Amino acid sequence: MPSFHIKSPVTLGIIPGIIGVPLFCKKVEGGLMKIQNKDRKWGDILVTALFMGMISAFLGFIFCDVSKGLEGWIPVFVMLVSAAVMAVCGLLMKKCNWKWMGDYALPISMLASMAAAIPITQLIVGGVW
Numbered sequence: 001m002p003s004f005h006i007k008s009p010v011t012l013g014i015i016p017g018i019i020g021v022p023l024f025c026k027k028v029e030g031g032l033m034k035i036q037n038k039d040r041k042w043g044d045i046l047v048t049a050l051f052m053g054m055i056s057a058f059l060g061f062i063f064c065d066v067s068k069g070l071e072g073w074i075p076v077f078v079m080l081v082s083a084a085v086m087a088v089c090g091l092l093m094k095k096c097n098w099k100w101m102g103d104y105a106l107p108i109s110m111l112a113s114m115a116a117a118i119p120i121t122q123l124i125v126g127g128v129w
Contacts, residue, residue: 070124077120082113 036043062079065072089105092098 074117074121074124077124078113078117081116081120082109085109085112 032043032046035046062075066076086105086109089101089108093101093105
């Protein structure tokens, strides 16, 4: 009989989201819409605050290991590659009038940064630098 063993704290962090989103998403969305319909200004402030909180959590994760040496900078370099690819996609949308690129800019930048993470890690951890 297989045993259930949690190997990482990340698993514990993911489980509430998997359970909570289907159960509470409609209620949270309804409350947010109610606030926005009641007072548009406060609704915008609330959405902006939620977005900034989410971005802050991700940036905290990206920069948390920079004091551990060059290996701690790998997530930062990968983020910079992603930002550069997103900027190129934005330029293509603007200069070449490729409106369709707006639907693909995020997945393209994510795939490019994931692909770039491999050589970046090999350069840093492999001892080239």
